[in-house]
Amino acid sequence: MNAREPETLIPAAVETLPINFAILDDEGTILYTNRAWQEFGKANDIDIRPDTIGTNYLTITRQAETETAQTAAAGLSEILTGGRELFEFEYPCHSPDNQRWFLMRAASFTDGEQRYVAVAHFDITDRYTYQRRLEESNERLQQFASVASHDLQEPLRMVTSYLQLLESRYSDELDEDAKEFIEFAVDGAERMEAMIDGLLTYSRVETQGKPFDSVNLEAVLDDVLTDLDIRLDETGAKITAEPLPTVSGDASQLRQLFQNLMENALQYSGEQEPRVAISATRDEEEWIVSVSDEGIGIDQEDADRVFKVFQRLHSHEEYEGTGIGLALCKRIVERHGGEIWIDSNPDDGSTFSFTLPAADT
Known part of the structure; x- marks a missing residue:
């Protein structure tokens, strides 16, 4: 049995997809609709039916005169005029007996010198319902x-x-x-x-949490060191820091992250004066920031445990603390789409490293 060329399978695949799909020309005229689009039109008694091929999708959308339709028309107009390459938004499509939510995506593409627009409507009711709950x-x-x-x-x-x-x-x-x-x-x-x-x-x-913005980590660290100034003097701590980058994040939460890690380094320095080093390296679209100390360290088997709420490795009599500081660090880093981990051995110090998105991505 000879395998068919992939190009010949595309029309059949699009017909079977459970996605409402259409192709428009550069003026918005409907050139093609797949089976899901046609069946949805029949089931919901809407204006876009199989026989609307050849009519203007933009005109049909504007005639609906609803806020949703006007949003779709405005976005599609930008696609058709070349003002943007991709447009998407979520919208409700309710009936008295059925409430559904859809995601509309429109994107331009070319075939030779001719420009077209692909429009797809995805049923996201399950996802939308889950998000609301x-x-x-x-x-x-x-x-x-x-x-x-x-x-x-x-x-x-x-x-x-x-x-x-x-x-x-x-x-x-x-x-x-x-x-x-x-x-x-x-x-x-x-x-x-x-x-x-x-x-x-x-x-x-x-x-x-606040919306993400560009955050200069050197300024964040300066603020933290100012807050810890008295404690640094009391402990005789020596802090060294390489140039730190600007990242995308919540400035107040990143300040909390640095403060918790710095306090942790000071707390578990052992009998010697604390020595803390901060560094950062670029890894594609993110930065890896590390806070290293020369303190008491931990067994690597406890590396995951320290990031859990109330999971202390020492008694309150040995070291003060609530058992939440590092768990909070992990939660903050995860909100920024990153990861945090520790490399450590007993009596050999610890290095806490975490990733943050670069501001220029």
Whole structure:
């Protein structure tokens, strides 16, 4: 059996695709519609029917006089006049008994010197419904996080205040054990409040993040080092940084990312003065940024664990912290479409590396 040339299979393949597809000439006249387009027209009793081949799609669209139709007509006009090569938008196509959502895509192409436009309508109802449900779920989660944060923090603040008041007012009557118990209770309440704040920030990475813009990472690092100035002096930390790039991202979140990684490097420096180095290398359309320290390091088997919420490798008595900082870093990097990982060995320092999209892509 002889195989057919691919070119001879294209018409048959287009006919069987479950996508409403048409070809227009450079004036918008309908030259071809596939079976899905024709069947959709019949089933929905719309104006574009098999016998409309030879009529002007742009004229038909404008006659609908709806906002959706006018958007489609405007975009298609730009394609036909050469103002743009590709146009797409989502729109509803509802009937009393059926609610559907479609994605329209129009793109120009040439055959020799003749210019044409391909128009396709994809049924995205399932995807659209899933996205709406996900957005509603995220909104409910955000509302819950905000309410829970407030409702949990208020009693914690009250507990802390009354314990501190008790210690202040009755200090002369309390023995050393009682004072120590109060200190433990206050410390526990304050740590719980910090954990709640951390969880709230973690939950808001997606829902309250700002639109991406060009972000100069050197300026971000300068701001972070200014905030950490006192701690850097106290610890005798030495920070070195290579030239850092401009990336596409949320400046406030990237500042949080750098601050968490810098604080982590200072926290786990061990007995020696902290040494931290920041560098960046270009990898096609993204930058790989690395923050390296000479601290206590971790076992490589725990490399994934450190990025999970509340997954601490050390007790609170050994090292302070909420167990959310690195998990927040991971969530921020993922929102930017990147990855974060750690290369480390015990007593041999750690290098946290992450990818961010370049600003010029």
